[in-house]
Amino acid sequence: MQEQLADLKEKIGVAQDLAYAGAVLNWDQSTYMPNGGAEARGRQMATLSRLAHEHATSAEVGRLLDKLVPWAEQQDPDSDDAALVLVTKRDYDQAVRVPSEFIAELYSHIAKTYTAWTQARPNNDFASVAPLLEKTLDLSRRYAEFFGPSEHIADPLIDLADQGMTVAKIREIFGPLREQLVPLVKTITEQPAADDSCLLQHYPEAEQLAFGESLIREIGYDFERGRQDKTHHPFMTKFSIGDVRITTRFRDNDLSDGLFSTIHETGHAVYELGVNPAYENTPLASGASAGTHESQSRLWENVVGRSRAFWQYAYPKAQAAFPSQLGNVDLETFYRAINKVQRSLVRTDSDEVTYNLHVMIRFDLELALLEGKLAIRDLPEAWHERYRSDLGITAPDDRDGVLQDVHWYGGIIGGSFQGYTLGNILSAQIFDAAVKANPSIPTEISQGQFANLHNWLKSNMYVYGRKYSVPTLIRKVTGQDLSIEPYIRYLRTKYGELYSL
Amino acid sequence: MQEQLADLKEKIGVAQDLAYAGAVLNWDQSTYMPNGGAEARGRQMATLSRLAHEHATSAEVGRLLDKLVPWAEQQDPDSDDAALVLVTKRDYDQAVRVPSEFIAELYSHIAKTYTAWTQARPNNDFASVAPLLEKTLDLSRRYAEFFGPSEHIADPLIDLADQGMTVAKIREIFGPLREQLVPLVKTITEQPAADDSCLLQHYPEAEQLAFGESLIREIGYDFERGRQDKTHHPFMTKFSIGDVRITTRFRDNDLSDGLFSTIHETGHAVYELGVNPAYENTPLASGASAGTHESQSRLWENVVGRSRAFWQYAYPKAQAAFPSQLGNVDLETFYRAINKVQRSLVRTDSDEVTYNLHVMIRFDLELALLEGKLAIRDLPEAWHERYRSDLGITAPDDRDGVLQDVHWYGGIIGGSFQGYTLGNILSAQIFDAAVKANPSIPTEISQGQFANLHNWLKSNMYVYGRKYSVPTLIRKVTGQDLSIEPYIRYLRTKYGELYSL
Known part of the structure; x- marks a missing residue:
């Protein structure tokens, strides 16, 4: 199992690298980026999010998890390696429900909305962000629906942030x-x-x-x-x-x-x-x-x-x-x-x-x-x-x-x-x-x-x-x-x- | 051809996004990054470089170029689209000679060496970077050799920077x-x-x-x-x-x-x-x-x-x-x-x-x-x-x-x-x-x-x-x-x- 485990760590490590790179781009956007960079930055962050998602949900990761999960479930619940497999499995099961293209669309939209908000707030101009927010709401509903029926439409979104909550x-x-x-x-x-x-x-x-x-x-x-x-x-x-x-x-x-x-x-x-x-x-x-x-x-x-x-x-x-x-x-x-x-x-x-x-x-x-x-x-x-x-x-x-x-x-x-x-x-x-x-x-x-x-x-x-x-x-x-x-x-x-x- | 052209732009656009993201990480490393970030940053930049390289040299890009290059060669030499195809082809031909894994190794090594140099220079400590530089030299030679025999081993490296020069x-x-x-x-x-x-x-x-x-x-x-x-x-x-x-x-x-x-x-x-x-x-x-x-x-x-x-x-x-x-x-x-x-x-x-x-x-x-x-x-x-x-x-x-x-x-x-x-x-x-x-x-x-x-x-x-x-x-x-x-x-x-x- 050690070989598959190392393989899994390497594969999800690439997804993590991409996610951290996206975080750097986001930090830069919020701190130092000149206005002229906004449009391209949105696209770049969307690409990184999409690729991170693709790498985290790749068929190889799925196959490795198929082999590793039964093993992990038999380990001591305090085992780090077992926890790594089971947490990765949980993330994987959530992520595969959401298409990569949707992730790219979502993050691209969010980047645009964030930029608009930084202008709208000082200008007291809700009207300028309202159409963007309409789309955010639509995207948020679609996001929730990928997780299938739930008691409340917000439940899957809440669970993503606060595991176990509804x-x-x-x-x-x-x-x-x-x-x-x-x-x-x-x-x-x-x-x-x-x-x-x-x-x-x-x-x-x-x-x-x-x-x-x-x-x-x-x-x-x-x-x-x-x-x-x-x-x-x-x-x-x-x-x-x-x-x-x-x-x-x-x-x-x-x-x-x-x-x-x-x-x-x-x-x-x-x-x-x-x-x-x-x-x-x-x-x-x-x-x-x-x-x-x-x-x-x-x-x-x-x-x-x-x-x-x-x-x-x-x-x-x-x-x-x-x-x-x-x-x-x-x-x-x-x-x-x-x-x-x-x-x-x-x-x-x-x-x-x-x-x-x-x-x-x-x-x-x-x-x-x-x-x-x-x-x-x-x-x-x-x-x-x-x-x-x-x-x-x-x-x-x-x-x-x-x-x-x-x-x-x-x-x-x-x-x-x-x-x-x-x-x-x-x-x-x-x-x-x-x-x-x-x-x-x-x-x-x-x-x-x-x-x-x-x-x-x-x-x-x-x-x-x-x-x-x-x-x-x-x-x-x-x-x-x-x-x-x-x-x-x-x-x-x-x-x-x-x-x- | 317009469809293939749009497809090519999209595919190489992803490689560009990754390269620009790598540039942001590099800028951050040189300006604001705390020391504790160095090790992971090297790995993240290596991943981005490798993925940018993989996307730029993917089989799909190769197939699209096979279709588009003959078309581009018949266009007006002032055509932007034709230039896009031919420049992409030149980059592709250079890039496919270099394995993605090598690119990752190279950039990871460079990130480590850069960090060491920022310490070594104020300390007048060439000895601390000499072993890293030995490896850089080895990697540089290997890099040049991927391009096949040349009159001088530096020629391909010079051509990468100054097209047409030897x-x-x-x-x-x-x-x-x-x-x-x-x-x-x-x-x-x-x-x-x-x-x-x-x-x-x-x-x-x-x-x-x-x-x-x-x-x-x-x-x-x-x-x-x-x-x-x-x-x-x-x-x-x-x-x-x-x-x-x-x-x-x-x-x-x-x-x-x-x-x-x-x-x-x-x-x-x-x-x-x-x-x-x-x-x-x-x-x-x-x-x-x-x-x-x-x-x-x-x-x-x-x-x-x-x-x-x-x-x-x-x-x-x-x-x-x-x-x-x-x-x-x-x-x-x-x-x-x-x-x-x-x-x-x-x-x-x-x-x-x-x-x-x-x-x-x-x-x-x-x-x-x-x-x-x-x-x-x-x-x-x-x-x-x-x-x-x-x-x-x-x-x-x-x-x-x-x-x-x-x-x-x-x-x-x-x-x-x-x-x-x-x-x-x-x-x-x-x-x-x-x-x-x-x-x-x-x-x-x-x-x-x-x-x-x-x-x-x-x-x-x-x-x-x-x-x-x-x-x-x-x-x-x-x-x-x-x-x-x-x-x-x-x-x-x-x-x-x-x-x-």
Whole structure:
């Protein structure tokens, strides 16, 4: 079997090389590419996607899997080689359902749409992207249909992002969570709002960049194996286990936007950097799902990065970096400012308590679009309507409305958002498990020591990559199935103390 | 035939997409990639090269060419479609001789060697790259041998870079040129050296960058279709006709290094940007050869960029950009400084008169290596020896000796250098033709007007890309075959005036 296994690794390695090359082209498109490159870049990315797909679904890969899967199923479930075969088989079974030509058409369309969005958003011009989005919706439906009949048309798209999840299961999770969140938001927002004016001063971009990078070095982001660049919409991307990059954006009149987005993307990056190097260039070499990935970005951004313990350590550094802005602001004021709860318009800037309401709006709109109950032309108004009903506010235009998030303009419609809330839920659950194993972690954080936490996450979660199915991984890391209880407890404890509830 | 033609375009378009993707990965490696990415990047670039090669040499492409070539040979020689078929056929015939696996091995090795060189040069550590270079030499010989017996082993490698050229033909050109240059260098360097102290002051990098970019915008480099980044060794690279980038490096104690390298790479870039957009993503969509390419980088860098006329226009701008450094320096002093002739160590910094002697040293050493008359271990000393005999100076170590140029560390050994001198020769010959057609060009240059020159070059040369063979293109552009006479006349006139010869 070793010969076939080596053969499989080589063949899927080519598909991985092509996918990573596509990621480099995508990163370049988002960071440095001049406008004139857009048309050809779309075509090039489409070609790479199509070829990656062809190589991953080739007849030889199919034949090798036919031989290797029965063998793998008899191995120890902890065997890396067996996991490699079975994960490849799962990817293969999903990929063969989708024709390569469709993949090329989809990615070519997405590249064009992304470029249009980068213009449309600053111009508040939803009309210019609406026809593109119509096609995206059509392509997303066709994509879902390749997987055959399902209870809900979004189910296969959700499963691609969050293995094992369906619309029904997510509703079972989101329903009770929403029941807890809505009254919590109400209680908190009836109190006087926290004063966040210390954040809303002039913070020069270069100084924000330097301060953010100093913090993420401490957390453990290795700049020998990564880098940070500016882009429209922050993201993490991976070209190999030795090259995992993040991007960010800054507002010069708001410290928190750039800072927490930098820590957020760092959470994604340290997850990818922690994958077992032996998995390099195989399907095992990545985070397990959208939700598990988001659990790490949110763990570092919020559970650590917005904790009082973290700023007991980091606030003197922030004051040293920004003496004129923060020199006369005390830690408690800063801590309350970065945890201000408010009914706001922008998901990525929103606080932990309201955040999931933003996600649920998008999740529901996405389903309505896919179900055909909502037309693209009615999407801007539907967006505003949901913000009115769920958050009690309305965006003045589409820039902070339907044009806000890159997802529908840089990918398919479907399965794009549920991972954020699954990640929030898991962030608390996983942090609890880490602290249970190492009770000194909270104290260490207040001393600027992140090694124990980082290493525990690495050796209990990151290192496995996609080796285990998502439900298995969650049980391995936390000892339980996914549960909203630790997250609710986390929010109630933190915000109960902040707002004397 | 139109159906087969469309089919051919599509198939070779995929090979082009892969090659351009490889160029993006290479640009990223040279500009922004963290060290940790090097190993995987080498493998990814090797995969892209191998697949590009496989697609360009596929059996389908062969069958389509079998049908299309007889048709193309009967068309008007000015037909774009016929040229596309015949150029593709030429590339195909060359490419099928080289196995894809060899291409992958070669590019993987080159990526590793390039990374090692970026460390070895600052550390003056030739020993660390010598074993890699031994393998490069072996691979270069094997590469040449795929093309079958030739008069000289370097001939096929030279033909790949400069179509129609051979060692024998180049010696026929270089011999008489050398006979003219050696006494010219001797006469000039016996006179008192020009004072270039105005260039050797502190010039902050950011200001150099801004000034260089302001000049190349005037020349016609379109930043909507390109950009400039920093790298170890300046280069131009193309990802599509709408995305042609340059890289540069600066020394903060020398204005001329960064400035003229910026204009040099701009010359390469405007050539590529001027190719007929209808050729996008076909083998026609690039400059015709190493020599014709270099003719444009040197035309803009030297014939224009180091001319008195150019600085009559640009010098007040330079003084405004660098008032403390140049405010009290007159134009004539600056003009003499940027045209100082001296026996120096570094090719890219050398003046126009000695430059070709640097090239001839490398050309001869390359041939000696390929012929087996010179071993890699003896290369550093052979380098020093030739600098002693040809230029009367010796580098203190290998940094400005054998480790100086990227070429052997970022490509094969063979065919790498002759294009620089062919380009110098052509730069004067082509500029002469432009001025013959538009006698007002020199006056326009002194007024900062480059449109007539740029447009003449574009419509008489750039637009054709690889449509015509190199000798045909040279005849179309200049009305003659390649000739050293205009170049000798150019040097004698310019330096005769400067040194009152």
